[in-house]
Amino acid sequence: MNRNINAKNMEIDTFLSELSSKSETPGGGGAAALVGSIGICLAGMIGSLTKNKKGYEAYQDENEILLTRVKILNDDFLKLIDEDAKAFSKLMKIYKTKSKYENENDYKKELLEATINSASKPLQIMKLCKDGIEIQERFFEIGNKNLLSDVASGVILLKASMEAAAINVYVNTKSIKENEQAIKMNDEVKSLLEIYKKRADNLYNEVIKCWN
Numbered sequence: 001m002n003r004n005i006n007a008k009n010m011e012i013d014t015f016l017s018e019l020s021s022k023s024e025t026p027g028g029g030g031a032a033a034l035v036g037s038i039g040i041c042l043a044g045m046i047g048s049l050t051k052n053k054k055g056y057e058a059y060q061d062e063n064e065i066l067l068t069r070v071k072i073l074n075d076d077f078l079k080l081i082d083e084d085a086k087a088f089s090k091l092m093k094i095y096k097t098k099s100k101y102e103n104e105n106d107y108k109k110e111l112l113e114a115t116i117n118s119a120s121k122p123l124q125i126m127k128l129c130k131d132g133i134e135i136q137e138r139f140f141e142i143g144n145k146n147l148l149s150d151v152a153s154g155v156i157l158l159k160a161s162m163e164a165a166a167i168n169v170y171v172n173t174k175s176i177k178e179n180e181q182a183i184k185m186n187d188e189v190k191s192l193l194e195i196y197k198k199r200a201d202n203l204y205n206e207v208i209k210c211w212n
Helices: 012-019 028-050 057-096 104-142 145-176 180-211
Strands: none
Touching: 012 028, 028 057, 028 104, 028 145, 057 104, 104 145, 104 180, 145 180
16 A cells, blocks of 8 residues: 655654654655755745845845745645655555566566656655755845855755755666666766755855855
8 A cells, every 4th residue: 555644734743753663654755855845944934034124125026936936845845755655655565566466577567667656756856955955045145144044054954855865766776777767867866966966065155154
């Protein structure tokens, strides 16, 4: 059975208890998505405390657009906690029921499809982190300057989320390295890490410079 986490309505202590339990889900992918959610919510706080603030009148329209994007990203992060758990549970079910397949080719076909689907969820998390890092970069430029620490905290959490998600792509694609879709996924992971780890670090360091 696919496991239903329902992260959006789960209390944080319940989620963390599930995460530390023997249950196979939530796991690393869900944890990465939760960290990404926290990172983008810090952007939401910056936008909320920039809204209607004196001295930031010129940026109010853009601030509203960014706040809308933040809400969408946060919803997507939480959905991916659930989707990642369902995808991994389905993959594990196929592994555990191999003996029930009468045709070896049917088993291999379903296993490949489930593996690719399982890898696709953390890759989606990485893409959300990319968008989140870009939003934090913009809030550094136009957001409430009293909240620069939240820019830095948020972007470093988004970077951590991206790195954790990358590992969870690789752990799935390692068994199908020669598959065309797996190769494409691995290339995307590499590209996102190369570009956005550096951008996240640069933004973090720019905030530190403001105080030194």
